[in-house]
Amino acid sequence: MTATPQTVRARIFYTPGEALADGELRLAKVRDDLVRVRLRASGVCGSDLHVADGDWTVQGPLVLGHEGSGIVEDVGPGVRDVRPGDRVVLSWFAPCRRCRNCAGGRVWLCQNTRSLENTLPDGTTSFVSSAGTPVPAFLGLGTFSEATVVPESAAVKIPDEVPFSVAALIGCAVTTGVGAVVNTAQVRPGDSAVVVGCGGVGQAILLGLGLVGADPIVAVDLSDERLALARELGAAHALRGDDSGSGDHVRSITGWGADHAFEAIGRAATIEMLPSLVRRGGQAVIVGMPAEGVAVPLDPFDLADGGKRILGCNYGSSVPSVDFPRLARLYASGRLPLDRLVGRTTTLDAVDGALDDLRRVAGLRTIIRYEDGP
Numbered sequence: 001m002t003a004t005p006q007t008v009r010a011r012i013f014y015t016p017g018e019a020l021a022d023g024e025l026r027l028a029k030v031r032d033d034l035v036r037v038r039l040r041a042s043g044v045c046g047s048d049l050h051v052a053d054g055d056w057t058v059q060g061p062l063v064l065g066h067e068g069s070g071i072v073e074d075v076g077p078g079v080r081d082v083r084p085g086d087r088v089v090l091s092w093f094a095p096c097r098r099c100r101n102c103a104g105g106r107v108w109l110c111q112n113t114r115s116l117e118n119t120l121p122d123g124t125t126s127f128v129s130s131a132g133t134p135v136p137a138f139l140g141l142g143t144f145s146e147a148t149v150v151p152e153s154a155a156v157k158i159p160d161e162v163p164f165s166v167a168a169l170i171g172c173a174v175t176t177g178v179g180a181v182v183n184t185a186q187v188r189p190g191d192s193a194v195v196v197g198c199g200g201v202g203q204a205i206l207l208g209l210g211l212v213g214a215d216p217i218v219a220v221d222l223s224d225e226r227l228a229l230a231r232e233l234g235a236a237h238a239l240r241g242d243d244s245g246s247g248d249h250v251r252s253i254t255g256w257g258a259d260h261a262f263e264a265i266g267r268a269a270t271i272e273m274l275p276s277l278v279r280r281g282g283q284a285v286i287v288g289m290p291a292e293g294v295a296v297p298l299d300p301f302d303l304a305d306g307g308k309r310i311l312g313c314n315y316g317s318s319v320p321s322v323d324f325p326r327l328a329r330l331y332a333s334g335r336l337p338l339d340r341l342v343g344r345t346t347t348l349d350a351v352d353g354a355l356d357d358l359r360r361v362a363g364l365r366t367i368i369r370y371e372d373g374p
């Protein structure tokens with residue numbers, strides 16, 4: 001246990017639409033079942049952008065970032081599963097492990113988690129300003145900082161051979177995307193699938209579909225760069241979403257419509273079209289996170305008559321303590337080429353530029369690196 005308070009540099013959200021502020025913050029003391037993690041890599045995800053752009057109502061100050069990996073530096077006396085020196089992926093959903101959903105194995109639906117309130121399980125915060133003001137961490141992580149303090153249930157050990165950039169992506173995009181295929185939709189070999197939106201999560205969905213042997217796989221996006229990438233990631237067909245015939249094209253490629261359609265953007269217009277892309281008896285899976293208050297008209301006759309299902313998917317219906325190591329092993333064995341999803345690397349100082357990368361809606365995930373190395 002360390003007696004002196006730890007001070008870290010972080011990028012802090014105050015006001016929607018403004019650049020993140022640079023700040024020096026004190027870390028919470030490592031106590032009980034808390035773990036201090038020195039960040040090595042953090043992805044920059046659409047959910048960070050939703051906060052930065054004011055799509056979601058969040059009060060500042062807040063340390064953004066929720067897709068991170070690093071090294072355990074110190075642990076509280078109640079910690080059992082990790083120890084200093086372990087390489088970990090952070091989970092932005094720290095389950096209580098006790099509620100009905102947790103006990104039933106559906107930890108992604110935990111009813112008691114405080115992660116969504118951006119605090120630690122006891123309601124305190126991971127960071128404190130030099131003036132003593134509590135500074136919450138986005139989804140209980142705040143990975144746009146040199147280090148953070150999280151509950152043990154949010155720090156999952158993975159094998160050392162997984163590079164930190166890949167490990168960071170397992171913390172959100174990969175678990176969400178591959179989990180949407182494997183856990184939420186339970187796609188079977190030979191099932192047809194269409195992926196609408198080929199950003200970080202959509203790219204992970206494509207890899208998940210390749211892993212389970214979906215066929216054919218159709219990708220839809222507005223960026224030619226991302227459509228070319230989608231082909232490299234296993235899509236047999238890559239269609240421009242702004243082509244008015246794209247829906248008919250999906251239906252003709254897949255016969256009567258796809259067995260599974262995934263929406264990985266969170267846009268009303270694409271969510272609305274999703275059921276029309278699936279065959280009778282098929283399922284539409286909503287993976288992208290919309291802005292607050294977005295409503296979508298649906299055709300209930302088509303859903304009822306066609307026996308179609310709409311599935312919501314949060315965090316890939318995944319159990320981090322089980323699924324993070326599983327995804328890491330699939331990467332290490334060469335079955336899941338997650339390094340294909342790693343885009344340019346940048347530094348904490350330049351995180352606003354990484355948010356701009358997301359606004360461009362093209363290319364791969366930008367990764368913040370805290371130190372050089374794998």
Ligand SMILES: [Zn+2]
Pocket residue numbers: 045046047048066067172173
């Ligand atoms: Zn995310």
Ligand SMILES: [Zn+2]
Pocket residue numbers: 095096097098099100101102103109110111112113
């Ligand atoms: Zn729970």
